[in-house]
Amino acid sequence: MNSLTRRGFLAAGAATLASAQLPHAAFAQVTPLALRATRRTLDIDGRAASVLGLAGPGGQGLVLDPDQRFRVDLTNDLDMATIIHWHGQIPPNAQDGVPDMPMPLLSPGETRSYDFQPMPGTFWMHSHVPTQEMQLLAAPLIVRSPEDLRADRQEVIMFLHDFSFKSPEEVLAKISGGTAHGASTAHDMTGMGMMQSMDHGTMGGMAMDLNDHDWDAYLANDRTLSDPEVVQVERAGRIRLRVINAAAATVFWIDTGAVEGRLVAVDGHPVQPIAGTRFGLAMGQRLDLEIDLPGEGRAWPILALREGAKERTGLILAPPGAKVARIAPLAQADAPAFDTDMAQEVRLVAMAPLPDRPVARSQMLMLGGTMQPYLWTINGATWGDHQPVIARTGERVVLTFHNMSMMGHPMHLHGHVFQVVGLNGRRVSGARRDTVYVPPMSMVDIALDAGEAARWMLHCHHMPHLATGMMTEFAVSA
Structure with missing residues (x-):
């Protein structure tokens, strides 16, 4: 593996996005970057x-320089129609990448x-057809800031997937048929205002459903721990790990x-x-x-642990000569359930909070569902029977997600960055997020x-x- 400088961008293997392959004329980029939806073998x-x-031009995904548009x-090289969503970015609505909202899917060859x-930061892009995202039609989208170029640090991407050798249709049929892992009981929690803290796998004596499905493999940069990516790093170097x-x-x-890390974004x-x-981080x-590596010559594994289970994946940071x-x-042992008491979320404080303004509109969104029958709803309705959440351009809006189900839901809003301002009724000046x-x-x-x-999608990012x-x-x- 070629070693890049700490100022360079290093994420080898399947997630190679070496900035060396991006021309610096890209600052005044005239020719569009080519991105292809394609088939590959792992x-x-x-x-x-x-x-x-x-x-993309440098492997799976895209890396943009500061101020690069x-x-x-995007070319569809697949034998099926597709559409790509630029997750977390705020393009014009027509470019957001949701089927028929408003643009149709791209036909094969189109x-x-x-x-x-774009906004600077760690983003990603993926098909907005759930079965295609489950087949790994997704990749990193990194937009670097001027500080990223100045900083004396090495950039590493860790792109996580769950994977099945079965088709997504078979996986969804198994999960929704009620035979999925953890689907032993139906939990209809409607109307139960229980806000107790939960320990590993239980909440108020009732079982939480942490995992719908036991996947065949868990991948970091398209690899498992039987053959993990080994990223060459400098001793005592600083790493910016984008997960x-x-x-x-x-x-x-x-x-x-x-080795200790600092969560910075x-x-x-x-x-x-x-x-x-x-x-911890949920889907989407x-x-x-930021990780400051010690001067020792040993390797430093960075692992991703599946919540509520023993499975794990990851990559290895290795200075020269490290075993x-x-x-x-x-x-x-099983990793614990993630953030059931919101202990992580409550500690997050935005560096650039939303400015204070009067709230023009607020709305409660009830998140419900059961494992048997396998049905998940927003305000009691599924897509097609839904009532849109409405607002006017420029209004300050507060949305409350009230989860009355026994599964967690990563809720993603398209076309907007929001700030977390309340957790179980406690006011916070929390993180700015899109999920x-x-x-x-x-x-x-x-x-x-x-x-x-425009019409912007609002949904749970749990694909089933x-x-x-x-x-x-x-x-x-308007």
Whole structure:
């Protein structure tokens, strides 16, 4: 593996996004970057797997320089129609990448052009067809800031997936048929105002449903721990680790092991730094960790632990000459459930909070559902029977997600950045985000300023929940 400088960008293997391959004339980029939805083959624990991908000029995904426009020609090289969503970015609504809201899917062979000014930070892009995202039609989208170029640090991406050798249709049929892992009892929690704290796997004596499905593999940069990516690093160097949870239905804990990390951004937006060795992120969310490596010549594993289970994946940071030991794909003990008491979310404080303004409109969104029958709803309705959430451009809006189900829901709003302002009724000046995790039997308030007059998707980022209708729209009028 070629070693890049700490000022360079290093994320080798399947997630190679070496900035060396991006011309610096890109600052005044005239020619659009080519991005292709394509098929590729991975080696997963010695077995060939046909998956989908998004191939940019330097490998899977895109890296943009400061002030570089998102000027991209997306070509569909697949034998099926697709559409790509630029998760967390705020393009014009016509470029947001949701089927028929307002643009149709791209036909096989079709090319569509995109052009907007992106926000800096750690983002990603993925198909907005749930079965395609479950086939790994997703990739990093990194927009660097001037500080990223100045800083004496090495950039590393950790792109997480859950994977099945079965087709997404088979996986969804198994999950929704009630035979999925953890689907032993139906929990209809409607009307139960229980706000007790929950321990590992239980809440008020009732079982939480942490995992819908036992996947065949858990991937970091398209690899398992049987053959993890080994990233060459300098001794005593500083790392900016950009972690993206692109999994369909798995919450992960990021465990930095023997070296402490500092959480400096979530969903691409800076937060007041928090030190620690374990940080959680739900589907669709991102974390940026700064890690100052010790001067020892040993390898430093960075692991992603599946919540409520022993499975894990990860990558290894290795200075020259370091011995890289094999890491078992199963831990000795189950990782805990993620943030059931919102202990992580409550510590997050935005570096650039929303300015104070009177709230023009507020609305409660009830998140409900059961494992049997497998049905997930917003305000009691699935997509197609939904009542849009409405606002006018420029209004300050507060939305309250009230989760009355026994599963957590990562709620993602398109076309907007919001701020977390309340957790179980406690006011906070929380993180700015585009995807917030709402634990079972919990309430989260978010504040935002309504943007472009258009229909914007609002949905759970747990793919089987989305596929069964846990979606509504944020309809903004002029």
